[in-house]
Amino acid sequence: MTSSPVRHHARPTVEARRRGVRGYLLNTVAAGANVSGAIRSLLDLSDTDPARYVAIVGSERILSQETVRDYWQAIPLQVRTDVVVRSRAQRRGTPTKGGPPSGTSG
Numbered sequence: 001m002t003s004s005p006v007r008h009h010a011r012p013t014v015e016a017r018r019r020g021v022r023g024y025l026l027n028t029v030a031a032g033a034n035v036s037g038a039i040r041s042l043l044d045l046s047d048t049d050p051a052r053y054v055a056i057v058g059s060e061r062i063l064s065q066e067t068v069r070d071y072w073q074a075i076p077l078q079v080r081t082d083v084v085v086r087s088r089a090q091r092r093g094t095p096t097k098g099g100p101p102s103g104t105s106g
Contacts, residue, residue: 013058017047020056026061030083034089039068 010018021042028038045053046062054060072080 018060018071018074019098020098021068022075024056025072026067026075026079026083030087032087035069035072039072042068072081 001004001053002048025035025038028041033041042053043063043065046060047055050060057063
């Protein structure tokens with residue numbers, strides 16, 4: 001009997017945790033935080049709002065900063081880029097499409 005590489009799917013609880021963490025990070029970055037700040041904010045919730053942390057992560061298990069960053073990195077690059085660009089544009093009050101805001105040089 002030969003063995004072939006088989007891609008194993010993550011357990012449903014792991015997939016739910018990844019979805020929750022990724023959603024939190026995307027929403028937090030979209031609201032104006034940088035990625036490092038969004039990661040710190042999530043991890044801080046374990047102390048400041050444990051119920052919310054559990055709702056996002058799916059357990060009381062404290063994730064490492066590296067794990068949370070890995071979850072961010074697993075989001076498709078275009079999605080991450082779009083969120084960061086829109087967030088920066090909102091903070092600066094500039095449009096995200098159509099060139100530089102009026103009154104500025106491009």
